[in-house]
Amino acid sequence: MRIEQGDFSAIEETASGQTLDEWLELLAKPKTRITLAYLHDHPNATVDELATAIAGKTAVETGRIVTEAEYDEACIYLYHSILPRLDDYGVLEYDHAESAVRDATIPAAVVAVLEIDE
Amino acid sequence: MTIEGLDDAFVAVERERKRLVVHAADVAVADELERQFATRNVAVDYRRTAAFDEGFVVIRDADGRFRGTLGIDQFDTVLSPETTPLWALEPSETEADELFDFLENTLFSSYDRRQMLAATREIEDRAWRAAEGHLYAGFQRTAALEAQREAYDRLSARGELSVTVFTDDDWDKALEELSVVSASGEIGQFWFVVFDGTVEENQACALVAEEREPGLYYGFWTYDPAFVGELVAYLEDTYDVPEA
Numbered sequence: 001m002r003i004e005q006g007d008f009s010a011i012e013e014t015a016s017g018q019t020l021d022e023w024l025e026l027l028a029k030p031k032t033r034i035t036l037a038y039l040h041d042h043p044n045a046t047v048d049e050l051a052t053a054i055a056g057k058t059a060v061e062t063g064r065i066v067t068e069a070e071y072d073e074a075c076i077y078l079y080h081s082i083l084p085r086l087d088d089y090g091v092l093e094y095d096h097a098e099s100a101v102r103d104a105t106i107p108a109a110v111v112a113v114l115e116i117d118e
Numbered sequence: 119m120t121i122e123g124l125d126d127a128f129v130a131v132e133r134e135r136k137r138l139v140v141h142a143a144d145v146a147v148a149d150e151l152e153r154q155f156a157t158r159n160v161a162v163d164y165r166r167t168a169a170f171d172e173g174f175v176v177i178r179d180a181d182g183r184f185r186g187t188l189g190i191d192q193f194d195t196v197l198s199p200e201t202t203p204l205w206a207l208e209p210s211e212t213e214a215d216e217l218f219d220f221l222e223n224t225l226f227s228s229y230d231r232r233q234m235l236a237a238t239r240e241i242e243d244r245a246w247r248a249a250e251g252h253l254y255a256g257f258q259r260t261a262a263l264e265a266q267r268e269a270y271d272r273l274s275a276r277g278e279l280s281v282t283v284f285t286d287d288d289w290d291k292a293l294e295e296l297s298v299v300s301a302s303g304e305i306g307q308f309w310f311v312v313f314d315g316t317v318e319e320n321q322a323c324a325l326v327a328e329e330r331e332p333g334l335y336y337g338f339w340t341y342d343p344a345f346v347g348e349l350v351a352y353l354e355d356t357y358d359v360p361e362a
Contacts, residue, residue: 041168
């Protein structure tokens with residue numbers, strides 16, 4: 001997943017109201033990109049599933065074992081940063097009480113930037 | 119828990135049944151791993167994860183708690199008994215210790231003598247390198263002890279290491295530093311090697327297996343110091359183990 005020059009402009013045209021800079025800042029974070037890619041495939045997911053995806057993808061990319069401590073960190077990051085922001089951006093509905101995401105809809109322009117295989 | 123017999127140790131391990139969740143775009147990967155783990159105390163589940171090019175496996179404990187993850191390619195490499203048996207990996211070369219952490223206490227079945235010997239050598243080597251602590255080894259028959267006697271004489275003469283061997287038959291030959299416990303019953307059924315590690319280095323490890331069919335063993339290995347401690351306490355309390 002790599003952001004290509006020239007792919008950006010369409011992002012700003014998503015209806016979320018965020019500026020291009022705000023989107024780019026969000027998409028610059030690897031954990032956020034993994035989260036979005038997973039949600040594109042599974043629009044309803046728990047924090048556990050998302051933290052597992054972050055841990056697993058990190059393990060693949062680094063060729064090492066990712067342990068429970070890193071999984072816990074991913075959970076905290078999802079709770080306090082990624083999911084509330086994506087909720088603000090209108091990408092998903094985050095249910096704090098259930099620790100789950102509902103009805104994630106990743107804008108097509110973001111999917112294109114993430115280079116997710118359809 | 120307190121172990122009340124070597125077969126009791128299996129019950130403790132069975133309770134720790136682990137779950138391997140395979141995240142991949144294709145279910146065939148999970149099917150293959152399910153075949154590989156069919157003889158072990160691991161349930162294999164598949165979760166379709168098409169968003170990523172390469173899949174990964176997640177180890178969870180019996181309660182579903184996340185224990186660790188690694189890429190499928192790497193998992194295949196370290197698990198392949200044709201290339202590198204798990205117990206033979208040097209911790210410096212891979213993150214074998216972490217792998218042990220989450221694969222330990224898994225049961226195996228149908229290990230043959232060659233695989234049992236390789237796993238046993240790993241534990242004996244640890245004891246040799248540590249040159250202190252206590253090593254306990256069960257020999258189902260005195261003939262097996264005779265065959266390994268030279269190696270065990272060397273181990274018992276190594277530094278501060280104290281070695282006790284158990285055998286099902288009577289043993290009346292004098293040995294200098296090697297302590298021999300003759301006992302009937304379970305000693306004749308189990309192949310076990312237990313090293314309590316050392317005070318400074320956490321090297322505790324154990325292998326316990328039962329010969330359920332001639333030449334085929336069912337058992338587990340563990341690197342959990344608390345569990346190894348329970349095995350040591352059981353052996354010392356049950357058998358007349360001489361003071362080191």
